[in-house]
Amino acid sequence: MKIKLERKEKRNKVKKVPTIKVGTHKKTTTALWILLLTSITFGVYKNFTAIDQHTTHEKEVTEQRVIDTNKIESFSRNFITVFYSWEHNQKALDQRTEKLKDYLTEELQVLNTDMVRTDIPTNSTVESIQFWDIKPIDKNNFDVLFSVTQTITEQNKKKVVDSAYTLTVHLDDKGNMVIVKNPTVSSIPAKSNYKPKANDSDGTVDAKTTDEIDSFLKTFFKLYPKATKKELSYYVNNHALKPINKEYQFLELTSSNYSLENDQVATQVSVKYLDPATKTTQTSEFNLILRKSENWIITN
Structure with missing residues (x-):
């Protein structure tokens, strides 16, 4: 009787290496995410709050009390x-x-x-x-x-x-x-020592133009006291001068200063009139802007 022996191969037993699971621990991770989001939210809030504080200006409303x-x-x-x-x-x-x-x-x-x-x-x-x-x-x-x-x-x-x-x-x-x-x-206000700056012609208006303007102004101011609105329209634009309906008699231009401003002439002129009603001589001062198209005209 033969006995058959089967030899089993001996296998080396591989030791199981212990491993650490790095997977997501749900509770810890959630807490960390909440903390991170809270920090970011707080930072953004502080940033906007700081901007608002710097850019917001309080308006002080002062009640004005009008006294009669x-x-x-x-x-x-x-x-x-x-x-x-x-x-x-x-x-x-x-x-x-x-x-x-x-x-x-x-x-x-x-x-x-x-x-x-x-x-x-x-x-x-x-x-x-x-x-x-x-x-x-x-x-x-x-x-x-x-x-x-x-x-x-x-x-x-x-x-x-x-x-x-x-x-x-x-x-x-x-x-x-x-x-x-x-x-x-007490004391009341006295005369001021203020002296206005003298205005002289600055040389921008030549002699020929000066003569033309002088002639125009003499003609105009002779007519001006009695001129109607329609008559003034030939010499004046934009209602720069209005009718005065007076019997003043023109005497002379006592002074005149001219300066060129773009295509217009700024004019300061003093005009002397005799007032028949009071028998006095009056000197009026005018600041005018003149422009020439076909003829000289007062624009302002």
């Missing part, structure tokens, strides 16, 4: 008339004191008690009042600069006195007024 100073002037005028008028007798002074109660605070009434007394030998009449400035100090108070002309009579002698003062008027929300600062000596 006519009533302040009227109130002040009535007060000044009473304040600077008096007679040196007790009855007249008592009446003056009573009237001032309508304008002055109680403190100012007391302050002015001794301004005019019966032993003062003068009478005063207000001849004229002129207002130079009404300036707001704040919402309800206004400084008033004025001058007053008084005729002062002492016995049989009269003299005219000119004075300037400032006072302060309080205007309440109901439109009522009261003097809160006594008339205080």
Whole structure:
């Protein structure tokens, strides 16, 4: 009996190498994505917010309060008339004191008690009042600069006195007024030392053209005072000069300056007229723009 032996080949056993799975851990990955998106969103928001902060300008709306100073002037005028008028007798002074109660605070009434007394030998009449400035100090108070002309009579002698003062008027929300600062000596504006720059012809207009313009202007200004609208249309465009309907008599052009501007001539001219009504001589100054087509014409 034969026994058959089968030899099995021995195979080397391959060891299983441990591996780490790098696959997506869903929970961790989701959290990281959320964090990343949140960061990006916040950065974009901050960026736009910063731009808005730099480019947005706040507009301050200032409410302008228009004040009608006519009533302040009227109130002040009535007060000044009473304040600077008096007679040196007790009855007249008592009446003056009573009237001032309508304008002055109680403190100012007391302050002015001794301004005019019966032993003062003068009478005063207000001849004229002129207002130079009404300036707001704040919402309800206004400084008033004025001058007053008084005729002062002492016995049989009269003299005219000119004075300037400032006072302060309080205007309440109901439109009522009261003097809160006594008339205080001041000064009115004086003549300015300003001297305008002399305008001379700049040489851009030649002698021949100058003679033509002189001749044109003399003709025009002789006709101008009595010229009708239709007659002016031959010399003037765009209603640059309107009819004046006067009997003025042309005397002369006293001065004229010409300068060329593009195809036009800028003109400054002084014209002397005799006024038959007043028998006076008047000199008027005109700034005109002239242009020549077929003839010279005033365009502006």
